[in-house]
Amino acid sequence: MKYVTAKRAGLLSCHSCGRVEPCIRSVTPQHCGRCGAHLHSRNPDSLMRTWALLIAAALLYIPANLLPVMHTSSLLGSEDDTIMSGVVYFWTSGDWPLAMIVFIASILVPMLKLSVLVLLTATAQRRSRWRPQQRTTLYRMVERIGRWSMLDVFVVTLTVALVRFKSLAEITAGPGAIAFGSVVILTMLASMQFDPRLIWDPVESRTPTPQDLDHD
Numbered sequence: 001m002k003y004v005t006a007k008r009a010g011l012l013s014c015h016s017c018g019r020v021e022p023c024i025r026s027v028t029p030q031h032c033g034r035c036g037a038h039l040h041s042r043n044p045d046s047l048m049r050t051w052a053l054l055i056a057a058a059l060l061y062i063p064a065n066l067l068p069v070m071h072t073s074s075l076l077g078s079e080d081d082t083i084m085s086g087v088v089y090f091w092t093s094g095d096w097p098l099a100m101i102v103f104i105a106s107i108l109v110p111m112l113k114l115s116v117l118v119l120l121t122a123t124a125q126r127r128s129r130w131r132p133q134q135r136t137t138l139y140r141m142v143e144r145i146g147r148w149s150m151l152d153v154f155v156v157t158l159t160v161a162l163v164r165f166k167s168l169a170e171i172t173a174g175p176g177a178i179a180f181g182s183v184v185i186l187t188m189l190a191s192m193q194f195d196p197r198l199i200w201d202p203v204e205s206r207t208p209t210p211q212d213l214d215h216d
């Protein structure tokens, strides 16, 4: 199969309205003829921004899991729960569907999203030609899950509501909850900053120019 990107064909597409127009090198910055938005052949500094957001998310993933996300106080005393101890608590008290939901939404999905984005950014940076189609599919999956990202936070809120309903305990969010919310938001922003077209740049069919021969 032959791939030619719009960039190689000398075309620019508008991020806002999708209009495709010829790239005029003498005009910088070029504006969209229809909606007036700035035109870039690729999101500027896409990889740098994605890395910065991913590193921040990965760092916050540690306190999100180590610090208590909820503080329970009742007549029997008070208790701090991390996400994992909450999962263990639900599992041992027989609420295993709830344990599964919290585990998937709060531990598994954020970790998978982070790992996939690290993989995509690292391969794009190395200009890898490895399985571009599958990598694009992975990106689409992360984007699709991204729409449901707030589900993670929703699950935690729902859990708190359920526990509050069941017992006479007073439950408040712990510092881990802030870290967790930040991980969710930073990962979402990272996937928005990543430009999936970078996956296809090294793969496009080449008309051998001296530059290309130097490259390979």
Ligand SMILES: [Zn+2]
Residues within 6 Å of the ligand: 014, 015, 016, 017, 018, 019, 032, 033, 034, 035, 036, 037
């Ligand atoms: Zn436009």
